[in-house]
Amino acid sequence: MSEPGRGRVDLAVTVLCVLVGTLIGVLTPARRLVLTHALRSSVLAPVLLTQEAVARRTRLSARLAVLETERDSLARDLIEARQALEENARLREVLSLGPRPSDTLVAVELEPGRVPGGEDQTFLVRRGSDDGVRAPAGVFTARGLVGVLRSSTAHATRGQFWTHPDFRVSVRTATGTASGIVRAGDDPDQPMMILEGAPYQTDIPPGTVLYTSGLGGLYPPGIPVGTVRSVSAVESGWEKSYRVEPAVRPEQVDVALVWRRPAGP
Amino acid sequence: MNNATGGGLMTVLTIAALLVAHFLLRPLLVARPFAPDLLAGALMLAALHVRPGTAAVVGFGAGLLEGAMALEGMGTLAATFALVSYVAARARELFFADSALFLPAFAFVGVWALHLGELLAVGAPLDWFEWLVQSPVSAALTALLVLLVERAVTSRPSAV
Numbered sequence: 001m002s003e004p005g006r007g008r009v010d011l012a013v014t015v016l017c018v019l020v021g022t023l024i025g026v027l028t029p030a031r032r033l034v035l036t037h038a039l040r041s042s043v044l045a046p047v048l049l050t051q052e053a054v055a056r057r058t059r060l061s062a063r064l065a066v067l068e069t070e071r072d073s074l075a076r077d078l079i080e081a082r083q084a085l086e087e088n089a090r091l092r093e094v095l096s097l098g099p100r101p102s103d104t105l106v107a108v109e110l111e112p113g114r115v116p117g118g119e120d121q122t123f124l125v126r127r128g129s130d131d132g133v134r135a136p137a138g139v140f141t142a143r144g145l146v147g148v149l150r151s152s153t154a155h156a157t158r159g160q161f162w163t164h165p166d167f168r169v170s171v172r173t174a175t176g177t178a179s180g181i182v183r184a185g186d187d188p189d190q191p192m193m194i195l196e197g198a199p200y201q202t203d204i205p206p207g208t209v210l211y212t213s214g215l216g217g218l219y220p221p222g223i224p225v226g227t228v229r230s231v232s233a234v235e236s237g238w239e240k241s242y243r244v245e246p247a248v249r250p251e252q253v254d255v256a257l258v259w260r261r262p263a264g265p
Numbered sequence: 266m267n268n269a270t271g272g273g274l275m276t277v278l279t280i281a282a283l284l285v286a287h288f289l290l291r292p293l294l295v296a297r298p299f300a301p302d303l304l305a306g307a308l309m310l311a312a313l314h315v316r317p318g319t320a321a322v323v324g325f326g327a328g329l330l331e332g333a334m335a336l337e338g339m340g341t342l343a344a345t346f347a348l349v350s351y352v353a354a355r356a357r358e359l360f361f362a363d364s365a366l367f368l369p370a371f372a373f374v375g376v377w378a379l380h381l382g383e384l385l386a387v388g389a390p391l392d393w394f395e396w397l398v399q400s401p402v403s404a405a406l407t408a409l410l411v412l413l414v415e416r417a418v419t420s421r422p423s424a425v
Contacts, residue, residue, distance in 0.1 A: 010318030010351070017325040017347035024329075024340025032339055039333035047288045047334075055292075 070142075101262035106132050108139070108258050110146070112161070112250060121164035121184075121250070123147070125258075128155040135159070138212070138219035138259045144247025145169060145225045146256045148218060161250040162225075163191065170215040171195065171225050178202045179213060182225055182244060193226050193244040200239050204228050210244060220259050275418050276314045283307035283414075284327060291334060298399040301406035304331060305376040308346065309411050312353035312375065313368075324350030338387035345382035349375065368415060372408035377401060 024032065040048060092100060111124040127133040135149040135157055147161040148169075160167055163184045172179035178198050185192040198204060208228045214221030226244035233241040287294070287303035294300045304327055311323045328346035332339030353375045360367070380400040384391060 006316065006318075010316055010321070010354075013318035014321035014347060014351040017321045018344045021325060021328065021340045021342075021344025021347060024343065025338075027340065036333045036336060036339060039330060044288065044330060044333055047285070050289060051292060 074142075104132070104260040105257040106260060107255060108133060108157075109255050110139075110159075110253055112253075121161045121167075123159050123161060123250075125149065125157040125159060126155070128153050128157055130154045132260065133157050133258050134260070136218055137261075138223070139256045140219070140223045140259070141248055141253060141256050143224065143252075145212060145219065145223050146248050146250070146253050149258060162193065162246065162248075163188075163250055169219060169225060170213045171210040172213045173204065173208055174211060178204050178208075180239075180242075182210065185243070191246060191249055192229075193246050194232055195228065195242040195244050196239070198240045198242060204240075204242055206230060209247075217261055220261070273314070276310065279414055279418050280307045280310050280314075280323070283310065284330075288330065288334060298395070299402045299406070301410045302376055302380070302403050303407075303410075305379045305404075306372070306407045306411050306414070308350050308379065309353060309372045309375045309407070310414065312350050313357055313371070313411075313415065315354065317351045317354035317358070320350040320354035321347040324348075335387075338383075341386035341388075342383065345386040346379065349379045349382050352378075369408045369412050372411040373401075373404045376404035376407045380404065 024035065027035075088100060092098065106127070108125045108127050111126070112122075125133060129152050133149070133152060135152040137149045139146045139149060139159055145162060147159050147164070148167065149157050149159040151158050162169070162182075165184060167184055169182050170179070171182050180195045180197040182193050182195050185194050195204075195210065206229055210225045210228065212219040212221055212223040212225060224247040226246045229243045229245050231240060232243045283303045284307045287307065290303070294303070308320070308324055308327060312320045315323070324346035325343045328343030329339060331346070332342040335342075353371070356375075357371065360371075377400055380403070381396065384396065
């Protein structure tokens with residue numbers, strides 16, 4: 001073919017490419033999506049799989065670093081806890097209180113929102129009374145309170161996150177100067193808690209951490225629940241409510257601990 | 266295999282490698298606006314070595330894939346890349362000279378034009394900082410890359 005002829009072919013091919021490209025550009029988004037999906041699942045599949053594998057590896061490396069830090073921190077805490085336990089045992093002996101009742105923690109995996117017919121704020125634990133997991137019992141992590149187990153069978157247990165409207169927990173400040181009941185906030189879009197029933201005369205400054213009081217026997221005392229952020233409402237001369245930032249958000253939890261309270265005498 | 270065929274195959278492999286590297290490293294490169302644009306580099310290399318029609322087809326294919334990866338501007342990117350690749354290849358036919366400055370200038374202008382076309386194709390408002398600062402820096406780095414690759418792959422361009 002002569003050079004001018006080849007030039008015309010080049011031009012025709014280019015015009016065709018531009019036309020096809022423009023046609024694709026004016027397709028409806030749904031039809032373009034079909035083409036996009038076809039390319040992403042064929043020609044681009046190896047590239048996307050590689051990118052996903054690299055991203056997963058990066059995430060795992062970051063997670064590993066966090067877990068190693070947590071492990072080191074736990075090892076240090078364990079040494080301190082052993083010393084505290086020994087001191088506690090000696091003190092109880094001096095005070096003739098007898099040995100401290102032993103409680104048990106059972107590690108469980110939470111499956112949020114997967115209970116058939118259940119609500120959004122519930123979770124399922126695939127361990128039941130046969131595994132030593134019995135409702136009702138408090139559920140928490142090292143960072144703080146997660147929720148409560150409500151009903152159990154031999155092999156599964158259903159629980160509620162603290163975001164559930166029925167959830168209540170008795171709390172107090174570290175010094176014990178103020179106490180109250182914490183429930184989920186009213187705005188489902190804002191994962192905040194509300195502290196109710198706090199004494200009117202006592203101000204709880206922002207930044208104060210609230211802990212479980214242990215009243216009711218569902219939760220062990222001393223588990224962080226949240227941090228006071230601001231006054232929510234004042235009921236004249238009687239009590240105050242506070243907005244509380246939760247220590248743990250449900251979406252952060254994969255594995256948690258279930259508290260089995262010490263057996264009675 | 267004679268030298269011309271070997272050089273042509275090497276060029277095709279280099280262009281393919283640049284395209285694969287672009288799509289593999291896309292998440293990293295997108296976050297770095299001053300990085301060289303491997304896709305634009307591959308298209309400029311193609312425009313240097315193949316006929317304008319073939320360059321347009323390569324640009325069209327690359328534009329389709331880029332649109333599928335970016336999830337926006339699929340057809341318009343393909344049309345724009347095809348057009349810019351064709352014009353670049355035609356410019357090479359018209360202006361190619363043995364001047365040492367030709368290749369970097371050709372790659373720089375080509376990549377810059379491609380970036381402008383890309384901005385227009387996805388319908389984004391023209392960001393002057395991106396167009397006058399980021400894009401020229403990226404185009405300069407890409408031109409340097411094209412120059413290095415071109416010198417490494419072949420000493421003299423040959424049409425495929």
